[in-house]
Amino acid sequence: MHNNIEILKMRILTCFIKMSKSNCNVTGLxxxxxxxxxxxxxxxxxxxxCGLLDRSDNRCPVLTERGQKLAHEYADKIDVVANHLLGEGVNPVAAKQDAFLLSMYCTNDTLSVIKEIEDKMRIKQVTDSYSNFTGKKLCHKLGDATLELQFVMYKNSVKNNTNISMANEGFYHPCILTVEKGEGLISLKAKNMSRKSRLTGKKMNGKVSVFKYFDGTSFVEAERQGDIVTFPIEAMNFISMGESRDRILHGSLPIRLGCSVGCMHMPESPAIFTLIV
Incomplete structure (x- = not known):
């Protein structure tokens, strides 16, 4: 490993949150x-x-509050990068060493991309023994998490050479999956969209104002706070296609959508909400 004092400082910081206090001295470290x-x-x-370490007792130094915060940030980054390298086939020793370097010098944007990749891989890993499963099973296996996922809304049939629902443009992409204590919620943020009225042919502006999802028995209203629409991922069904890291997970849910311009101009219509991981 590169004998760089900055990297050594990072390694020492992470030791303080992973090793016993009795070993967190010069000799033990x-x-x-x-x-x-x-x-x-x-x-x-x-x-x-730097104000990160309190050495008033040389036999038992401790991290300051700032030191604790920075140590946990480093540890999280190192775990993300190391897991990514291991998944790409790097041997464990090299992955551990290089994770320190990458965590030190990568920008936050780069680390965010790596984390997003690893989050999606974790979904695939926890469901690798299932060819099909429910959103409830996914949440149970995944544990607490907040993930950004891509989605597409399809029409029930092809029209004008496409089966993409116009509602697909009525939300910002991606959506957010939040899992806490075994329960998961999908959150979508509505935005303005323009379409021609079926009644007058004139262009009209509006937002998706009706969002109903099929809960297994009937269509029920999704929760709404302002432009944010949420519904339980437990209502979705998933299928798995492919092998190992190349697997694709496809989740689907029947929905019904309506627009704020009114049903005379844009009638409530069925669609299929899909997640692609």
Whole structure:
């Protein structure tokens, strides 16, 4: 591993939240990190000068509040990058070493992209033994999470050489899946769209004002707060296609949609909400 003091400082910070307090001293850290004591001591002094480490008791130094926050941020980034590298076939030793470097020097935008990829891979991993499953099963396997997922709204039939519902343009993409304590909610944000009235032929502006989903028995109104529409992912059914990391998960849910311009101009119509992972 590169003998860079900044990387060593990052490694030391993460040790403080992963190792026992009794080992978080110069001797214990040097042994755990396979570094010279003088290098560890110098790095710890730098952390102290930055206000990240309290060394008032040299035998038992502790992270400051800022140090704790930064250590957890580093640890989360390192885990995301390491898991991504492992998934791409990098050997565990190299993945662990390179994760420190990438976490240190990658921009937050790059790390966000990696995290999004890994979040989607985690969905595939927890459902790899199922060819079809419900949204409820997905939430149970996934655990607490907040994910951005792409979606498409299809018409029930092809018209004008397309089966994409005009409501697909009535929401911002992607949608948000929030899973907490085994329950998941899909959140969509409505936006303005323009279409010609079926009654007058004139262009009209409006938003999706009616959103009903099929709960297995009947169509029920989705919850709404302003422009945000939410419904339980438990109502969806998924199928799995392909193998390993190339698998595609396809979730679907019958819905009914209406527009704020009124049913005379844009009647309430059926559609299929689909998630693609």
């Amino acid at each position: 040097a042994k755990s990190l396979s570094e010279e004591k003088y290098a560890v001591s110098r790095a710890m002094k730098s952390l102290e000068n």
